[in-house]
Amino acid sequence: MNAINWPEGFVPGFSDNYCSNEVIVAGLTTQDIWPLLNTPALWPTYYKNSANARFYDNKGPELEQDVRFYFETFGFPVESQVTEYVAPAEGQPARVSWHGWSGEEGAADRLDVLHAWLIEDLSDNRVRILTQETQNGQPAKELAVASPNPMINGHQDWLDGLVAAARAKKA
Template sequence: MTSPAWPPGLDPGSAAVFAHNELTTHLPAERLWPVLLRAGDWPRWYANARRVSLPDGCAGLAEGTAFRWTTFGLRVSSTVREFVPARLLAWDGSALGSTGYHRWELHPAPGGGCRVVTQETQRGPAARLAAPLMRRGLLVQHQHWLEGLVRTAQEET
């Protein structure tokens, strides 16, 4: 799967902040995908996500889902912009003078399992002012998110 284009101004080359994390697991994408979509459950296994609010009657993320959540201590409004089942999930988000774009990609790995890639870009005054600190925080927290995703999917079997 070739990665789609980033939204204007939020591509890694022009954004103030870019973070890329990845992990390869023996689990297939089909096992990870449902765990990732249940955003309301993220706080159980990813400590940097709190107070996730989905629309009434919405069990998980889907194309166009608008949701609110707290991450890095900020209340963020997000909307799912890319959705390819068991392959690609991405949303935008904005809070306190920063606009971000977060993308998850699940790539089948040779011999089974998959490579999970998560990337985030940020732009805006807050991102420019705190770029090195923000990038370090994203790298650390997104690694925890990846590890929690795999651990939770494993436990659910």
């Protein structure tokens, strides 16, 4: 199975917070999942912790390499820019990652994240969806010790909602 590509400054183990969530499900493909993940305006339809997605520079409605967008999650307004974008193709995993930030640079409440997704078809009509996030900044340090872990739980809700939405769309 494939792994996330981490840019410098966001490598797990060297960041202030890290979370990883994964599902492997039968009966769905990367092609079923991708349109729901690649279109931020759809996120609130299956993930209650996402709101108000919009694009900059007359881009959208789908993500693409280097595109700037905005959304709200976990109570944070998040400015974002796609850092890796590999659309689904036969024999390779689909990938999308974005650098997201909230707060002014240098401010005590500044949060920088790298949120990465990897979707790959597996044998026997299964799909693997992996999402991982690293975070830096004081809010990340606080999230790292929170119990229950809001990032692990929130991202699991995102995965579960994504799978349910893909299944509903297929039915």
